[in-house]
Structure formats: C-alpha cells, structure tokens
C-alpha cells in the first residue's frame with residue numbers, strides 16, 4: 001500500500017517518518033514548495049520538526065496531482081484547511097485516513113463529514129491519540145486509535161501504519177475517535193490557564209475529570225461510544241495534552257492564564273493551536289445538541305478576553321449537582 005501524506009507540518013512529517021519505517025517509500029505533500037525542497041535536499045523539516053533526521057525514502061511534493069499514484073492518503077492539515085485542501089486532491093476511491101483534530105467553523109462538521117461530502121466514494125478512517133509529533137518522529141513508544149468502519153480496510157491500514165514503536169488499536173467508532181481528539185484541545189487550553197494563573201494541581205485534575213464528563217456527554221450525543229471516548233483518542237489524548245507545555249493548546253492557555261490576550265498569543269505562532277478554533281464551534285454544536293459543557297464554555301469566554309478570576313469564580317459558583325449528571 002503506497003502511502004501519501006497531505007500536510008508537511010509537525011504531525012504530517014512525523015507520520016511520514018512512521019510510514020517510511022524500513023525504508024518504505026512515502027510521498028509527503030507540502031503546501032509550500034520551499035518546505036518540499038528542504039525535505040528532499042536535506043532530509044529534514046527544520047521549520048516544523050526541528051532536530052529530526054528524516055528517512056530518505058520520504059519524497060516531498062507540492063503538486064496535488066502527484067498524490068494520484070498513492071493507494072491511501074493520510075490527511076494532516078489544520079482542521080480548518082481540510083476542506084479546501086481535499087478539494088484539490090485526486091482522491092476518487094482512495095481511503096482517506098483523517099489525522100487532523102477539530103470541527104469546521106461555520107458548518108460545525110467533523111473532519112470526517114467534510115471529507116465524505118467532498119469525496120463520497122472514498123472510505124474514511126481516523127487516526128488519533130496521545131501523540132506529540134516530535135516524540136513519534138524520534139521513535140519513542142506511542143499507541144493510537146485507528147478507526148474505520150470497514151473491517152478489511154481497518155486491518156490493512158493498521159498493518160501498514162504499525163511500526164515497532166507505533167502501535168495502532170482498532171475500532172469501528174469513527175465518530176467517537178474524532179470527537180475525543182477535537183474536544184481535548186479545548187480542554188487543554190483550560191488546563192493551561194490553570195497552570196498559567198497558578199491555580200494548582202487540584203484544579204487541573206478537576207478540570208480534566210469534569211472536562212472528560214463533557215467530552216463523553218457530547219460524544220454520546222453525536223453517536224460516539226463511551227469505550228472510545230475513554231480510550232487513546234479521548235481520555236488518553238486529554239491526559240497528555242492537559243499535562244505538558246509541549247502541547248501548543250496547553251501553552252496557549254498558559255499565556256491566557258498569565259494575562260495575555262488570545263489575539264496576541266495566536267499572532268505570535270506559526271504552528272496551529274486547534275482548540276482556539278474548535279472552542280467557539282463546539283459552543284454552537286453543544287447548544288444545538290442540547291449538551292451542557294460549562295468547562296468548554298469557560299474556555300470560550302477566556303479566549304474572548306474574560307478575566308480568569310471571573311470565569312473560574314462563575315464555574316465554581318454553579319449550583320451543586322450529582323457527579324454523574
């Protein structure tokens with residue numbers, strides 16, 4: 001199975017490195033021809049994945065037509081760009097493995113829904129989980145969820161993507177896998193705020209647990225399964241992203257907690273912090289689904305510039321309730 005990877009940011013490049021394990025050929029599409037050129041000539045991607053020597057069997061391209069010869073495509077652009085980029089790709093009946101984490105602004109569609117609408121003949125899979133790109137690219141042990149409704153394809157993709165340090169766990173719950181990855185980014189911003197404002201480890205653990213309850217309520221309402229939300233792509237990724245400044249979302253929250261504005265913090269970065277885009281869409285989608293998500297709502301208010309003390313005070317002052325509610 002010839003693998004093509006769409007998007008040469010940190011995660012696309014790391015996944016190309018995994019798929020190139022054992023010198024298997026992989027084609028990596030970069031939007032910027034200069035990034036493709038650098039990868040082909042130096043076998044490195046210093047802009048997005050510094051200090052990693054890439055396999056020479058990764059061939060970078062910047063012409064979408066070059067992906068026509070591939071058997072399966074991993075989609076790894078920022079979530080808000082997936083629709084525009086996939087519209088230019090020669091997809092047909094090639095399986096699309098969605099690796100971006102987010103919900104599309106405006107339409108409130110999950111990335112899988114965006115892909116299905118554009119390429120109805122392409123089978124869909126989702127690869128998601130606790131995966132800092134630099135660790136994966138460095139060959140550190142990692143496990144992910146690989147979701148696909150078609151058993152034969154699920155098996156074939158798992159076998160092709162697995163490497164000695166990279167272990168996919170299979171499920172048919174595509175929606176559950178997508179929702180965990182999208183929502184954990186919003187919650188990670190909240191945990192970063194807790195860190196930046198010095199609110200303590202108890203508050204961070206409370207936010208992770210109550211945030212997970214929100215993720216589960218929303219995921220079940222959208223047709224995901226509890227076991228997936230409690231797995232690698234949900235709880236696993238939530239714990240990772242809520243625990244480390246290696247996370248762009250957590251770091252954004254740290255800045256907010258220290259009193260900087262979201263506009264300033266986002267203007268400062270080249271790389272994507274998906275939670276900032278997902279939070280306002282999730283607020284609308286939760287209202288539409290009739291799901292109460294107070295922690296995610298608090299993150300929206302913080303991104304809009306509300307004061308940390310006021311937002312945390314309002315969260316704590318909500319009426320007392322049973323834990324299972």
Ligand SMILES: NC(=O)c1ccc[n+]([C@@H]2O[C@H](COP(=O)([O-])OP(=O)(O)OC[C@H]3O[C@@H](n4cnc5c(N)ncnc54)[C@H](O)[C@@H]3O)[C@@H](O)[C@H]2O)c1
Nearest residue numbers: 008009010011012031077078079081100101132133271272
């Ligand atoms: N970095 C990680 O550790 C990691 C791990 C798992 C999943 N993800 C997810 O993968 C997706 C991509 O993240 P990343 O870390 O590779 O991002 P990144 O910030 O490292 O790179 C973004 C890439 O997308 C390209 N890009 C930006 N805007 C674009 C547009 N409008 N059209 C086409 N291309 C565009 C950039 O040129 C760059 O190549 C995100 O949804 C992220 O949540 C990231």
Ligand SMILES: O=P(O)(O)OC[C@H](O)CO
Nearest residue numbers: 129130131132247248249
């Ligand atoms: O750096 P973040 O916050 O985008 O997180 C990266 C990955 O999604 C972690 O699994």
